[in-house]
Amino acid sequence: MNGPTLSRRFVLAGLLTSAASCSLADAPERSLRPAAKPLSESGSARHASGAEALIEAAKLDGKVGFVVADSRTGQVLESHNPLLPLPPASTAKAITALFALERLGPGFRYATEVIATGPVAGGVVQGDIVLAGSGDPTLDTNRLAELAQRMRRAGVTGATGRIRVWEGALPSLRTIDAEQPDHVGYSPGISGLNLNFNRVHFEWKRAGSGYSVTMDARSDKYRPPVRTARMDVSNRDLPVYTYEQQGGVDRWTVASKALGKGGSRWLPVRNPGAYAGEVFHSLAAAQGIRAELGEPVSRRPQGTVLAQVLSDDLSTILRDMLQYSTNITAEVVGMTAAGRGGSMPRSLRESGAGMARWLEARVGANKARFVDHSGLGAASEISCREMVEALTVLSPKLGLRSLLKPIPMRNSAGQVLDGHPLDIVAKTGTLNFVSALAGYVRAPDGTDLAFAMFMADEPRRNRLSKAERESPQGASAWNGRAKNLQLRLIERWGALYTG
Template identity: 40%
Template structure:
């Protein structure tokens, strides 16, 4: 009689033979990203480049790879690398209160995130000293060049297109509020205090345009189309005279603490004197992380100007391009600023992906970028893998650049630029042109599908 153990062993050996063993189906081939873009219904162009861990790309990893396209806010990823290399992550920018004879000076050091509450803390330091009231009060913003607006072609009222200088407050924007009765307020919004902005006025008017702006001596005047106000509401407006605005707010905060300052005057030159109060910005590394996360244009431009020392944004963009060129990168790029807001910047997805694969990897940019930035977006399919990337959005431009890591742990660098050139050119400067929301949603669906294909390709 066959021993039970011998029977089981024989049965196991039989089942283990190749002829009878259960076979797994062969793995599905990675989807071809080029075919994905060929069948989508997104009007315009879809360009992409995927570079493997070795920095190389196969033919199926490239589409319109050398076409010159507006980078939008993906430009901020390059700016982050430039600033990390030229300025370093440990630097801070200092706002000072200086006593120079009979003058008190509020001296900006180019802090892009200085807030009303920070000025309040400076006012408290000053009041605690028991200083005598000065005869003159000056504001100096010469640590950086004064630039009236980031992108002149953008609409005047857009809050993400403010003036730049070495003295900035609340991202150089003010809060406009209005009631159903038509009453308006303009404030320097803070968490602890929101003083009135006396150098900026707003009023309802019967006018064809939504907003109108004019400067008159030391004042900024906004008028808003009365028919568009409806009930109560609010929005942000850009500041165009930043030194006077910051000086006015500081004067109000000091007065609330019993320290009287005369009307502010803008200084072209910083006199020598004693620093009697100061405020330090966060570390540059922290500023970069927040700039990449919240895509703040003013922070990108200010950090880029600090890094380049240039007198204006086009010259600063050229110096950043020179930095790339010295590393053998940036072929065919046109860099007009550091935020990507300007209309004339251009680059290819291949060059952007090469920057990510080169200095991006060397400086560990992935740790500063948003993780899975398309997560939660209902459009497109699931992505098996991890993504660290910077988004970029303008009217009829939707871009993404960074790093994708497959479930097996292989990491590639990539760039995806979606653009509808004709509608983009027609919508420059508009706040919300017709059709842009649906087009952007469709572009993000394409990006999700491409990222899924990239992750599968790297597996």
């Protein structure tokens, strides 16, 4: 991520560093084996291995569950531990997308506004200028600059009061999952005012015998410096990063021995409103708008809307969320949807519980438990049968399938098999020693299947210390075997149920 130019989509891509169905009520506990026209990795006929043999060959410690069903009727064709609740990891985002589509609608947009608390006289607001968010998880520095430009075009040059922020549309949370390492960008803070996926860009360069460091809110057009997050270089080997909160400022240190000649990375922001307010104040000053930066306000003010920017529609937001697996997007849209059903939840756990109740009411999923909307919290659980029920009962009504990303078929060595006859769209899910895949597979003859596969070695995952969770020993190999098993099972289903 070195270099000064980063588009909003590039920033988003960087986050890659989730009424009962009668037809599913009697899902078989073991395989049904109808006659089939097998497809091999090259498309030629071969004998399909049994599912149990594939699971045994994968040599995965822990538990494996799967369900595959006819996507049109919901009839279960094959299953293994279908009712066993397991961590869904980021496939939970598929449930979140369904929840948000039903509660908010595909055309829903987030609005970020600038509000004047008093009249404008001679270009000067007689009161405060308040940056008010509705939670937009995709707001970036470019759109914040556009907001400042629109305010200037409206004739505003300053204020007798201060520039303040209101972030109360959503609860303010310091992190998505407190069990994650402090420095990982996929578990930032959340509030009703979010910027750049609540991450700050940290860059370092050699300077004499030491380093020069910068913290900024960069985009492809702007590079505003940030002081609400600060970095000091410390002469040590480990730990690579330390973090503490001091006076509302994210204070980081980094080990000099880990820096090399230079580089950059995104770090999580724990004070989203303060971060967005500081950047907006800087961008407004660049437009010639003069006002001091003040404390946040506790209530959304009454006043005149000076400027507004809107997010993309919800369908677009969800498509990007499912493609890039952005945790903050899942949490924000999930909480927004939960709040639309009544009072705003006070925590992710409370909001996730509301989504679980919603899913139970829609498809009878009485085993599903969510502690968040992204799947980052490992305490979330759902059975494969419940996930497939959501895919066969809710998705056709709400249009989830069109938002899922294509999954290429690969051989056992991990090489993409171009031109493979099976068309797969799905949501992936990966945690340490947890791997999941849920979606659809269509064969050339029109056979259309819905599936969910959850694999987890929870005892091994639970033994990890917080410091080990970014890259634990053995996790990459375990997840690689799990992903290979998932594709071999899909290949098996293509062999058994086509023709």
